[in-house]
Amino acid sequence: xxxxxxxxxxxxxxxxxxxxxxxxxxxxxxxxxxxxxxxxxxxxxxxxxxxxxxxxxxxxxxxxxxxxxxxxxxxxxxxxxxxxxxxxxxxxxxxxxxxxxxxxxxxxxxxxxxxxxxxxxxxxxxxxxxxxxxxxxxxxxxxxxxxxxxxxxxxxxxxxxxxxxxxxxxxxxxxxxxxxxxxxxxxxxxxxxxxxxxxxxxxxxxxxxxxxxxxxxxxxxxxxxxxxxxxxxxxxxxxxxxxxxxxxxxxxxxxxxxxxxxxxxxxxxxxxxxxxxxxxxxxxxxxxxxxxxxxxxxxxxxxxxxxxxxxxxxxxxxxxxxxxxxxxxxxxxxxxxxxxxxxxxxxxxxxxxxxxxxxxxxxxxxxxxxxxxxxxxxxxxxxxxxxxxxxxxx
Amino acid sequence: xxxxxxxxxxxxxxxxxxxxxxxxxxxxxxxxxxxxxxxxxxxxxxxxxxxxxxxxxxxxxxxxxxxxxxxxxxxxxxxxxxxxxxxxxxxxxxxxxxxxxxxxxxxxxxxxxxxxxxxxxxxxxxxxxxxxxxxxxxxxxxxxxxxxxxxxxxxxxxxxxxxxxxxxxxxxxxxxxxxxxxxxxxxxxxxxxxxxxxxxxxxxxxxxxxxxxxxxxxxxxxxxxxxxxxxxxxxxxxxxxxxxxxxxxxxxxxxxxxxxxxxxxxxxxxxxxxxxxxxxxxxxxxxxxxxxxxxxxxxxxxxxxxxxxxxxxxxxxxxxxxxxxxxxxxxxxxxxxxxxxxxxxxxxxxxxxxxxxxxxxxxxxxxxxxxxxxxxxxxxxxxxxxxxxxxxxxxxxxxxxxxxxxxxxxxxxxxxxxxxxxxxxxxxxxxxxxxxxxxxxxxxxxxxxxxxxxxxxxxxxxxxxxxxxxxxxxxxxxxxxxxxxxxxxxxxxxxxxxxxxxxxxxxxxxxxxxxxxxxxxxxxxxxxxxxxxxxxxxxxxxxxxxxxxxxx
Numbered sequence: 001x002x003x004x005x006x007x008x009x010x011x012x013x014x015x016x017x018x019x020x021x022x023x024x025x026x027x028x029x030x031x032x033x034x035x036x037x038x039x040x041x042x043x044x045x046x047x048x049x050x051x052x053x054x055x056x057x058x059x060x061x062x063x064x065x066x067x068x069x070x071x072x073x074x075x076x077x078x079x080x081x082x083x084x085x086x087x088x089x090x091x092x093x094x095x096x097x098x099x100x101x102x103x104x105x106x107x108x109x110x111x112x113x114x115x116x117x118x119x120x121x122x123x124x125x126x127x128x129x130x131x132x133x134x135x136x137x138x139x140x141x142x143x144x145x146x147x148x149x150x151x152x153x154x155x156x157x158x159x160x161x162x163x164x165x166x167x168x169x170x171x172x173x174x175x176x177x178x179x180x181x182x183x184x185x186x187x188x189x190x191x192x193x194x195x196x197x198x199x200x201x202x203x204x205x206x207x208x209x210x211x212x213x214x215x216x217x218x219x220x221x222x223x224x225x226x227x228x229x230x231x232x233x234x235x236x237x238x239x240x241x242x243x244x245x246x247x248x249x250x251x252x253x254x255x256x257x258x259x260x261x262x263x264x265x266x267x268x269x270x271x272x273x274x275x276x277x278x279x280x281x282x283x284x285x286x287x288x289x290x291x292x293x294x295x296x297x298x299x300x301x302x303x304x305x306x307x308x309x310x311x312x313x314x315x316x317x318x319x320x321x322x323x324x325x326x327x328x329x330x331x332x333x334x335x336x337x338x339x340x341x342x343x344x345x346x347x348x349x350x351x352x353x354x355x356x357x358x359x360x361x362x363x364x365x366x367x368x369x370x371x372x373x374x375x376x377x378x379x380x381x382x383x384x385x386x387x388x389x390x391x392x393x394x
Numbered sequence: 395x396x397x398x399x400x401x402x403x404x405x406x407x408x409x410x411x412x413x414x415x416x417x418x419x420x421x422x423x424x425x426x427x428x429x430x431x432x433x434x435x436x437x438x439x440x441x442x443x444x445x446x447x448x449x450x451x452x453x454x455x456x457x458x459x460x461x462x463x464x465x466x467x468x469x470x471x472x473x474x475x476x477x478x479x480x481x482x483x484x485x486x487x488x489x490x491x492x493x494x495x496x497x498x499x500x501x502x503x504x505x506x507x508x509x510x511x512x513x514x515x516x517x518x519x520x521x522x523x524x525x526x527x528x529x530x531x532x533x534x535x536x537x538x539x540x541x542x543x544x545x546x547x548x549x550x551x552x553x554x555x556x557x558x559x560x561x562x563x564x565x566x567x568x569x570x571x572x573x574x575x576x577x578x579x580x581x582x583x584x585x586x587x588x589x590x591x592x593x594x595x596x597x598x599x600x601x602x603x604x605x606x607x608x609x610x611x612x613x614x615x616x617x618x619x620x621x622x623x624x625x626x627x628x629x630x631x632x633x634x635x636x637x638x639x640x641x642x643x644x645x646x647x648x649x650x651x652x653x654x655x656x657x658x659x660x661x662x663x664x665x666x667x668x669x670x671x672x673x674x675x676x677x678x679x680x681x682x683x684x685x686x687x688x689x690x691x692x693x694x695x696x697x698x699x700x701x702x703x704x705x706x707x708x709x710x711x712x713x714x715x716x717x718x719x720x721x722x723x724x725x726x727x728x729x730x731x732x733x734x735x736x737x738x739x740x741x742x743x744x745x746x747x748x749x750x751x752x753x754x755x756x757x758x759x760x761x762x763x764x765x766x767x768x769x770x771x772x773x774x775x776x777x778x779x780x781x782x783x784x785x786x787x788x789x790x791x792x793x794x795x796x797x798x799x800x801x802x803x804x805x806x807x808x809x810x811x812x813x814x815x816x817x818x819x820x821x822x823x824x825x826x827x828x829x830x831x832x833x834x835x836x837x838x839x840x841x842x843x844x845x846x847x848x849x850x851x852x853x854x855x856x857x858x859x860x861x862x863x864x865x866x867x868x869x870x871x872x873x874x875x876x877x878x879x880x881x882x883x884x885x886x887x888x889x890x891x892x893x894x895x896x897x898x899x900x901x902x903x904x905x906x907x908x909x910x911x912x913x914x915x916x917x918x919x920x921x922x923x924x925x926x927x928x929x930x931x932x933x934x935x936x937x938x939x940x941x942x943x944x945x946x
Binding site for chain 1: 675679681737740741744745746747748749750751753754755756757758760761762765877880881884915916918919922923925926927929930931933934
């Protein structure tokens with residue numbers, strides 16, 4: 001039944017993008033590991049984690065699109081869920097270091113030895129198991145989103161107010177994680193990872209596998225999101241976005257609908273963070289910075305919100321641009337990013353995908369109208385056919 | 395060359411400064427000694443004491459310094475300066491002390507006349523150690539107690555109070571008898587009381603001394619009383635304990651006052667930063683993420699004005715800040731109008747997009763400033779009337795904080811008057827309450843919007859002028875205040891300036907009250923969490939506008 005839910009009623013373009021991502025999941029690792037060095041098909045080792053990073057960002061943008069594009073909740077704190085997922089994974093990776101740390105303490109990570117801590121804090125227990133960490137990657141962001149959303153949506157905090165308090169949330173977490181006493185490595189965060197599930201984290205094979213996993217999970221999330229937004233629930237969600245009060249008056253429990261999508265989105269962001277950390281090799285409180293969360297919003301906006309595939313494209317494009325820009329003209333990256341914010345909101349409010357879709361839709365309608373016109377001149381249409389044609393033209 | 399350069403590191407700078415200070419004292423004292431008493435007899439009385447400087451180990455010499463100081467003779471500081479500068483010599487076996495200033499001339503330290511028949515080679519320099527240097531400093535301050543210069547006596551009295559060596563009791567008594575100035579009398583009285591407490595005196599005298607010490611009511615008094623408690627006779631213990639308790643209670647009160655003061659200070663800064671935001675948000679429903687950058691631009695305007703004044707009109711440098719206030723208002727106000735006309739007016743009705751566009755703008759402004767002025771902090775000077783501290787009871791009130799509070803209140807009331815009394819204010823309020831109705835009544839809402847945005851930005855610029863006095867002027871200046879300003883606006887509610895005032899002050903004070911218990915960072919986190927919770931109770935802030943216009 002779940003498979004049926006997942007596989008039915010998708011738009012063609014969503015399926016195409018999902019298929020492309022899956023193709024990348026297979027081809028990129030193969031091209032990295034099997035193609036000989038120097039051949040045209042070879043993907044250099046340093047590119048694999050970089051592309052993996054882009055895909056993590058794409059997953060984060062997709063998560064944001066679910067709440068912003070389909071429910072009208074502009075979250076300026078999605079970076080927090082991303083970072084929390086990342087920290088959960090980072091804690092697992094820290095525990096895997098074992099006695100290979102600088103202080104060679106079998107139990108405590110280096111920074112705790114450095115802080116002169118004697119035992120592992122209670123909230124670190126269990127993180128030596130991968131399954132537990134994996135569970136926490138979903139549960140911690142999900143729980144935070146649930147509690148936060150429970151309060152926020154029930155008291156009908158909407159619009160910019162909601163945006164501001166999500167920003168306050170991630171800012172508070174930023175300050176909290178900077179504290180050494182929190183037990184998450186303070187300013188330096190968690191780093192120096194050695195291996196994941198027994199495999200060396202630096203090895204090309206591990207990186208290729210991580211990339212494949214990221215792509216796979218991104219494709220799955222895309223299908224899941226598409227299934228959600230195209231279900232009946234998803235349609236109501238769009239109703240909430242466009243006319244919240246009206247939907248409420250029609251008898252829907254708007255706050256529950258928002259809460260569900262917010263929590264799902266937060267978990268997705270958590271997964272993105274968890275995949276990000278082993279590929280980048282570090283997680284620190286900087287990920288909580290409000291500026292990061294706002295950057296995610298611009299990826300989504302550039303790609304086109306409310307399209308699901310738009311944010312994926314936007315995240316990859318903008319980050320690719322960032323990589324190029326910061327290497328070539330580091331001075332001007334902020335100018336470019338700022339201009340991108342302004343230009344997108346002013347001239348491209350629907351984003352790339354939205355604008356393209358609008359254009360193709362308009363073209364299709366024009367063609368239909370032309371066809372209808374031809375049909376009308378060719379033969380005197382019956383009453384019923386004319387009604388049908390006008391409907392089609394609409 | 396290298397040796398010469400390394401000298402200051404070999405000799406502690408404290409010592410150099412001490413030597414310089416001593417020379418000053420000497421100058422002053424020599425001048426006053428001109429009207430002094432019969433020199434020769436007094437000098438001969440001093441001689442055995444001076445000679446004692448050359449005999450014995452360090453402790454004995456320290457005693458000798460004390461003995462010298464106790465005489466109160468105007469010649470003594472001069473001698474002590476020689477000693478401190480290492481100009482005093484004595485034969486190895488002890489005996490007479492001589493001075494060798496420059497070259498190899500041996501002179502009598504008291505008369506200054508050359509001494510015949512003593513070879514410089516046979517003499518040894520009287521060496522100093524830290525105890526001895528300490529003794530010299532104390533002796534110097536004792537002697538300056540009698541100086542005719544009020545400031546010198548004042549600082550000397552403070553020194554005496556700090557060290558409060560019972561051995562100096564006689565000296566303090568002497569100084570007290572001559573002293574006319576009440577402030578110095580108070581200090582000396584306290585010093586005397588402390589000395590009495592530390593030495594053997596009758597219970598009655600000690601009781602009076604406890605009263606005097608307790609009357610000072612500060613942390614030092616508390617320490618003195620606590621140490622006195624340890625060795626106090628049985629019938630004094632309850633008295634001292636009572637006094638300690640009283641002081642502690644008083645100090646707790648002062649602590650509360652200090653926290654309120656810090657809170658007010660922080661609150662006034664927040665008020666300045668948030669008030670412009672509140673106006674734009676209230677009237678236009680626009681969250682201006684570039685507001686922090688307007689503050690930053692105001693601070694940089696202050697810097698530029700300061701540089702310009704220093705270059706072109708150095709005479710006006712004291713008033714540079716006063717010139718910067720209207721300049722910053724104009725500069726940022728014009729930029730604000732330009733932003734509204736150039737970007738924001740195309741985004742009305744889409745507040746979330748406005749938020750993003752202004753965020754993009756803030757990135758551009760930050761980078762622009764970084765490119766022009768560089769990423770490092772710029773130095774904005776405090777004018778003399780804004781630096782320094784004044785003590786009000788147990789409160790240390792810094793002038794710049796005080797001026798900022800005054801300034802923010804002035805800005806607040808000026809704005810309030812503008813909104814309540816002027817035509818523009820009337821129109822702004824009308825647009826805030828019901829844009830469409832206002833428009834129907836003939837108010838040109840786009841014009842009001844542009845002016846409102848300009849006004850809000852201009853106020854942010856003035857906030858920047860104030861912040862340049864207490865914070866680093868760097869491209870990130872605005873970022874540090876923007877989230878706090880949002881919190882103030884969200885907490886206070888929009889469309890009502892009083893809400894912003896109450897919001898800013900209560901957040902400021904709450905922050906400073908949480909800090910001692912939770913630490914600065916945790917306190918801030920707590921505040922954020924509290925606001926997030928508060929928003930659940932009152933989604934539209936403390937002073938929400940009531941009416942239909944809000945639910946759009």
